[in-house]
Structures are given as C-alpha cells and as structure tokens.
Amino acid sequence: MSHRSRELTVSGLSRVEGEGALRLTVRGGQVDRAELNIYEPPRFFEAFLRGRSYTEPPDITARICGICPVAYQTSACNAIEQACGVVLDQPLAELRRLLYCGEWISSHALHIYFLHAPDFLGYPDSITLAQDHRDIVERGLALKKAGNAILEFLGGRAIHPVNVRVGGFYRVPARSELAPLAEQLRQALDLAVSTVQWAASFDFPDLEIGYDLLSAHDPGRYPVESGDLRSASGLSFPACEFPDHVTEEQVPHSTALHATLDGHRYLAGPLARYSLNSGALSPIAREAAASAGLGVECRNPFRSVLVRAVEVVYAVEEALRIIGSYQRPDRPAVEVTPRAGTGHGVSEAPRGLLYHRYALDADGLIQAATIIPPTSQNQAAIEDDLRRVAEANLGLGDDALTDLCERVIRNYDPCISCATHFLTLTVNHA
C-alpha cells in the first residue's frame, strides 16, 4: 500500500474550531506534500483597521476569534499603548492579567474536555463521552464556567468582552464584588487539579519535536498578558523586534506561508510556554505538573493536553492571587493621548504568541496594522508533524490514518477566525 501513489484529502476536520482541510500526498512510501488549509489570516481586519481611530482595535479585533477575544484585545492594547508611550498602572495591569486568566481557563477547558479528550478515551466526540462519563464532562463544564465567570464579571460578557479599552477598562469592580468569583474559583482549583491527574492517565503516542520554541517571557512569573520574547535556542528580544526575527515565507510543499524565527522552524503555544517557563509556575501548578510526570520541558505535542491542564491550574491559582490582593484602582484607565509612531504588542493567547503592530499618525489614526496569530506561526510545525506521523503510519487504512492525522492537528488546538462553513468529511484516493 505504501508503494503506490496515494492522496488523502480531508475536506473538513471534525472537532477543530472552524473549517479546515488537509491534503496529504504520498509517493514511493514517502509523504510528498502535507498541506493544511486551516487558518485564514486576519487580512480583512488589517485592512479594515486602516484609517480608524487608535481606540478601536480592541473592539474590532476581539471579533476575529470568539474563543480568544481577550488575547486580541490585549495584544492590541499593548501595541497601541506602546505606540503612545503609556504604561498601565500596576493594579490595572493585574486586572488585565485576571481577565486573561479567565480566557485561558475557558479556552483550555473547552479544548481539553470537549475537543481533545475524546481522542485519548476512544470516543468520537464529547456527546458520546458524556453519555458514558457524565461526571467527567460535567467537571469540564464547571471549569469552563469558572473561566467564563471571570470574563463576564470583568469583561462585561464572555463573548467579545466590552469593558476593555486602550489604557485599561471602562469600569473597575469594588473589592467586595469579587467575593463570589473567588468562591467559584476556589472550587475550580480542585477541579483543575483533578483534570491534571485525569489527563496524566491518558496514553500518549510517541512524538518528539526538535525545532525551536518561542514564547513570551515575564520575569519571575509565567507569561500571560505581556512580556518580552525568549526562544529555546537562546534568543531574547523585546516585542518591537518581533518583525526582525519572525518572517513569513513561501515554501515548496505547501500553499500556506510558513513563519520562521531567524530563518529556522519554531513552535509557539503551550509546549513552548511550558518548556521555557515551567520554573515560573505557581506552587500547586508545579506540584500538579510533577505528579503528572511532566519534566521541566515537554516536546511531545500529544502531551499538550497535559500542559494545558497544568496551565488551567496556574490560571485559577493566579486569578485567586490577583483577587486576594486586589484593591480598587484609583482610575479605571490611564489616559492615552495619541502620537505618531509604531507600537508592537504581544501576549500569550491560549494557542500561543499573538503579535499586533500598529502605525499611528499624530491624530491617532491607524496607518497600518499587522496581526500574526499563533495558528499562522504554527502552520509549518503542524504540517511537519503531519508528515512525520503519516510517514510512520502509512500501513494504516485511510480511515485510521485520517483519524490519526486529525489527532495530530488537534494537538495544536488550531483556530480559525470565524467558522462559517459546514464540516463534512470525505476521503479521496488519488
């Protein structure tokens, strides 16, 4: 079977947010092409933002992704605040981090329980998983709700939060208002630790990635809402140098642009974040990681579910820490006066590094906008994994190989800006 020409086309990928298509071409026992058309770059939004006010990107870019709107809002705010020479008051920066923790909890819980776990437990989807193990799915639901509670409380609503603005928030809560949220998060912490223990029992296929890793770095703590950049290869640079190091280029075996870091392949996302920052985890998250068998770094994409589970523990613990020391800020936002210049912003979206750049004129009108999301950066790494896994498993039938390839893709929790197409699965032979 492996010696004839073979083409596997998956025109829709199940349990991946949005639409996606995968095409594998096999010739002479080798995978000739592995193309994943899963990500639609936010080019429309970049064009749409031109000529608009510096105050608008948080609201507009939040629409790019319903699963991670806070990431888009935050990277946008970071970039515009940098362009305008504004630094957030510390209590406002902490609130922004708290909101972001809500998004991590919500997004990771969705992926772990409803998209990824069925792969490891032999279920076609979370509906059938819920029929057999309702308690497990209920736990995932409760965890996701705890994340959503932060988003709704601080962001105004869970989808496309409306309380975020350049310079901070429209409204900040009184300390007393946070008590019910803290109670919900205390219960969520137990659920999060149980999730790590549960995920540690999964059977993980062998796969080790050798390429570079890139994540934000926030001295002394796990990177979430801001930071400089660090790579496993020893690079260290501020967000404003991102375009000097990360470039997107055409490659022969794929139609998608591939991002490189100083000319070489790299990966962003939970594996990169964890491997470069595991020493900065909170005590309970660190203990959970150790007891789950995670070392200081993790380079197996199948184990990303475990890393996400550890990050949920971290995000819950971090949210509780921020609430515990919270004092209502003196003002809900720092005043931001526009000026001509360019600003760069990064933050760690649940799926990895999200970079925004805005060039403003003296009136604060946007002259140019660039958005580089994590899925677009990881495209090359996903295709490489697909090629390696498919090549090692060419003896499998089409259905089993398709299933395995879909699992490889789901390891990265890839996103697409907005899902407006049907998901249908067809496999065609060459």
Added chain:
Amino acid sequence: MTGQPAVVIAIGNPYRRDDGIGPAVAGEIERLQLPGVRIVMSDGEPVGLLAAWEDTDLAIVVDAIRHEPPCPGRVHRLTATELDTDAAAASSHGFGVPYAVQLSRALNRQPGRLVLFGIEAADTDAGSGLSAAVAAAVPTAVAAVRAELRAGQR
C-alpha cells in the same frame, strides 16, 4: 418551568457580512427591553450555547443558515427535534447548534423549549454590513422572535 423565562441567543459575526444577521436581530430585540428576556451574543461554540440556554423556559436562537435552493433573507423556524435530526447542515456553524442540542440532552441541560430562527444568508465573506435581501429580513425575523416570546408567555 426550569428557571429564567427566556433567552434570545444570537449567533454570528458581523464582520462576515450576512453572518451578522443573528446579532442584528438580537440588537433590535435588546432595544425593546422586554421584561424577562435575556440577550446573549454567541460565536456558536456549543458549550457556550449550553450554558446560555440551560435553566431557561424558552431559548430562541437566531443564526444565519445556508439552504438549497437558496432564497436569501427567507426565515426558517426549526425546533429542537428538527435540529437534532437533520440540521447539522442547517446552521452555518458546523461545531455548533446541533452539537449543542445533543450535548445538552446527554447532560440533561436542555431548555424547556428551543426554537431556532435561521435566516438564509447570501454573502458570508469578510466584510461588514448585511446584503440587501438579508437586511430586509430583519423586521420579519424580529417579528417572528417576538411572536415566539409572546407564545412562550401564554
């Protein structure tokens, strides 16, 4: 009776042209300030849908749909039973409403009654603003949602 009276859930993205019909209809309903009616904006993510409609007597979902043969702007009314059987091809959000209906059933978290108003879209490319046929359907869809809410109160 399960808890809160009614929720109107709008699915869609106003920056994908006609995909914004759900938010446009829900925006009109929101302006009416109807007592006992919650408005929720959604991206169609099923766990979020489940959370939005559990513990409600009546859940009304408004979404853009595709239909063959097409008639942009036509408003379809579907019940939970219809969504459960063949509406996997009805919602424009694949991992969306039908999945959420089935997940809700598996977890016993269905609303008392679930109705989906699907408005046939013509253009779901990136961009803002509804196409003329779909924009013209907004009053019809708003009236249908209001009638459903009134029926729910009886």
